[in-house]
Amino acid sequence: ALIVGWVGIANELGDPDAFAGRFSMLVRLATVDIGSWVLPLIALALIAPRAGIGGRFVHYVVASNWASAITAWLMLPSALIRLFLSSASQAASLVSLFLFALSMVLTWRMTNATIGRGASVGTAVFVGMFIASLLVLFGLQTLLGITVPDDAGVQSLSGLVSTG
Numbered sequence: 001a002l003i004v005g006w007v008g009i010a011n012e013l014g015d016p017d018a019f020a021g022r023f024s025m026l027v028r029l030a031t032v033d034i035g036s037w038v039l040p041l042i043a044l045a046l047i048a049p050r051a052g053i054g055g056r057f058v059h060y061v062v063a064s065n066w067a068s069a070i071t072a073w074l075m076l077p078s079a080l081i082r083l084f085l086s087s088a089s090q091a092a093s094l095v096s097l098f099l100f101a102l103s104m105v106l107t108w109r110m111t112n113a114t115i116g117r118g119a120s121v122g123t124a125v126f127v128g129m130f131i132a133s134l135l136v137l138f139g140l141q142t143l144l145g146i147t148v149p150d151d152a153g154v155q156s157l158s159g160l161v162s163t164g
Contacts, residue, residue: 001072005079006030028144035140037068040132044125053125056115060125063114064107071103104130 003026010025041061048057078096085092111129112122141147 001076001079002030002033004076004083005072006033007083009082025146028146031144032137032140032146036133036137039136040129043132044129051125053115053117053121056117059116060111060114063110064129067107067110071107074103074106075099 006026006029009029010022041064044060045057048054053060075096078092078099081092081095108123108126111126112119115122115125
C-alpha cells in the first residue's frame with residue numbers, strides 16, 4: 001500500500017520523462033517514510049523511562065507498528081485516486097484530507113490505549129510523536145532534495161505522514 005503512494009508522488013514530483021528520475025524519487029520517498037517512522041521511536045525510547053512510560057514503551061511500539069500497517073492500507077484509496085487522477089483534483093484532496101484526519105483520530109486513540117496513563121499523558125505522547133515525525137519528515141525531505149509543489153498540498157502531506 002505504501003508503494004502505491006510513493007509511486008503516485010514520485011510520478012508527480014520526479015522527472016516525468018525519465019524512469020531513473022522517478023525511481024530515484026521513489027527511493028527518497030521511501031527513505032523519508034522509514035525515517036519518519038523509526039527516528040521518532042528511537043527518540044521516544046530515550047526519553048520514555050524519564051517520562052514515566054518506560055514500562056509501556058514496547059506495547060506502544062508494537063501497537064503503533066500494527067497501526068501504521070493499517071493506516072497505510074487505510075490511505076490506499078487516496079493513493080489510488082492520486083495515481084489515476086490529477087493531484088489537483090478536488091476529489092483526491094477531499095479523500096486524502098478525510099482519510100488523514102481519520103488516521104490521526106485512530107492513532108490518537110491507539111496511543112491513549114497503549115500508554116495507559118490517561119488521556120493527558122497519551123495525548124502528550126501522541127502530539128510529541130506527531131511533531132517529531134513532522135520534523136524528521138521535513139528535515140529528510142530537505143536533506144534529500146524533495147520539494148513539494150504548492151499545488152500538491154494536502155495530498156502529498158497526507159501521503160508522506162501516513163506512517164507517522
